[in-house]
Amino acid sequence: MNRFAYREAQTVPEAIDILRQEDGGRIVAGATDTLIRWRLGAWKPQYVLNIKRIPDLDTLDYSPDTGLSLGPLVTIRTLERQALVQTHYPALAQAAMAFAGVQIRNLATVGGNICNASPAGDTLPALLAYNAECRIAGAAGERVVPLADFLVGPGRTALQPAEMVVGVHLPALAPRSGGLYIKHSPRSTMDIATVGVAAVVTLAASGHVCQEVRITLGAVAPTVVRASAAEAVLRGQPADAATIQRAAQAALEAAHPIDDIRATAAHRRRVVVPLVQRAVHYAVQMAQGIPFSSQMQRSLAVEAAF
Numbered sequence: 001m002n003r004f005a006y007r008e009a010q011t012v013p014e015a016i017d018i019l020r021q022e023d024g025g026r027i028v029a030g031a032t033d034t035l036i037r038w039r040l041g042a043w044k045p046q047y048v049l050n051i052k053r054i055p056d057l058d059t060l061d062y063s064p065d066t067g068l069s070l071g072p073l074v075t076i077r078t079l080e081r082q083a084l085v086q087t088h089y090p091a092l093a094q095a096a097m098a099f100a101g102v103q104i105r106n107l108a109t110v111g112g113n114i115c116n117a118s119p120a121g122d123t124l125p126a127l128l129a130y131n132a133e134c135r136i137a138g139a140a141g142e143r144v145v146p147l148a149d150f151l152v153g154p155g156r157t158a159l160q161p162a163e164m165v166v167g168v169h170l171p172a173l174a175p176r177s178g179g180l181y182i183k184h185s186p187r188s189t190m191d192i193a194t195v196g197v198a199a200v201v202t203l204a205a206s207g208h209v210c211q212e213v214r215i216t217l218g219a220v221a222p223t224v225v226r227a228s229a230a231e232a233v234l235r236g237q238p239a240d241a242a243t244i245q246r247a248a249q250a251a252l253e254a255a256h257p258i259d260d261i262r263a264t265a266a267h268r269r270r271v272v273v274p275l276v277q278r279a280v281h282y283a284v285q286m287a288q289g290i291p292f293s294s295q296m297q298r299s300l301a302v303e304a305a306f
């Protein structure tokens with residue numbers, strides 16, 4: 001294991017300055033990814049830069065007009081427990097609930113999950129389905145990048161040297177919206193996703209036609225992806241069982257999984273269809289005002305464990 005120096009920043013400009021002046025640094029937030037990669041020898045930083053003491057990077061603000069703003073240091077545990085997230089962005093709260101064990105959830109941050117850019121990262125399908133944007137700070141100031149463009153490949157992001165994520169923003173949702181994330185994994189929450197699916201549905205005033213829908217898939221492509229063909233099947237159509245089933249089948253167009261130690265590509269493709277079908281079905285119900293119950297939650301877990 002390589003030795004590394006330790007740096008700490010008290011402000012964002014100070015963090016950017018350190019990153020500009022010294023090569024070979026790696027930002028750490030919760031360190032739940034960094035520590036593992038360092039121990040495995042996959043990451044050999046010259047120094048780690050602790051950003052956890054920078055004030056105001058752990059805030060969570062919600063307004064019905066503008067949406068949800070998260071500091072990158074908001075922990076997964078906070079996403080799981082915050083009533084505002086549970087009420088307005090339930091797919092994100094579900095993703096947090098499905099994430100690792102409670103000890104990891106207490107440490108792991110949303111910024112770390114995004115910047116780690118794992119195709120199986122649990123918050124990513126939900127954030128993408130909510131059209132999240134990343135606020136990035138660097139020497140030249142700030143820029144905003146949609147999450148869809150921020151995630152470039154496995155472990156690769158649009159961050160340039162000496163840049164860091166300083167915020168994540170989720171736009172406000174229209175009335176009659178519902179959303180759900182389902183994680184399929186052989187060991188439920190204690191393993192990363194074999195397939196993760198998020199669906200966010202907004203119904204028209206009639207209450208049964210899909211006005212807007214976003215469906216995203218995790219762990220089946222180099223990055224988390226939108227299932228655009230599935231969305232096209234549903235958009236403007238009645239959200240009935242037959243249409244949802246056709247959409248779920250169409251979601252396979254976006255799935256290009258690989259074989260790895262967790263699952264074969266064939267298994268992942270087989271799981272995509274029922275997970276999308278179920279996620280959309282319950283998202284529609286939630287958009288119709290039917291609360292997502294713990295009984296529904298249990299039925300998902302049983303069903304997803306085939």
Ligand SMILES: Cc1cc2nc3c(=O)[nH]c(=O)nc-3n(C[C@H](O)[C@H](O)[C@H](O)COP(=O)(O)OP(=O)(O)OC[C@H]3O[C@@H](n4cnc5c(N)ncnc54)[C@H](O)[C@@H]3O)c2cc1C
Pocket residue numbers: 026027028029030031032033034035036051072098099100101104107108109110111112113114115116120121122123159163164165166189190191192193
């Ligand atoms: C036992 C275990 C179980 C896990 N289970 C899951 C799981 O179920 N689901 C899941 O999605 N993940 C899981 N993970 C992975 C990990 O916990 C998450 O990816 C977590 O969100 C990382 O957050 P962190 O704050 O710990 O990141 P860190 O380890 O601190 O950082 C991760 C990466 O992001 C960069 N980074 C962090 N913050 C910023 C920032 N603000 N700006 C720029 N770069 C930044 C770091 O430089 C590093 O490259 C697990 C990890 C462990 C050890």
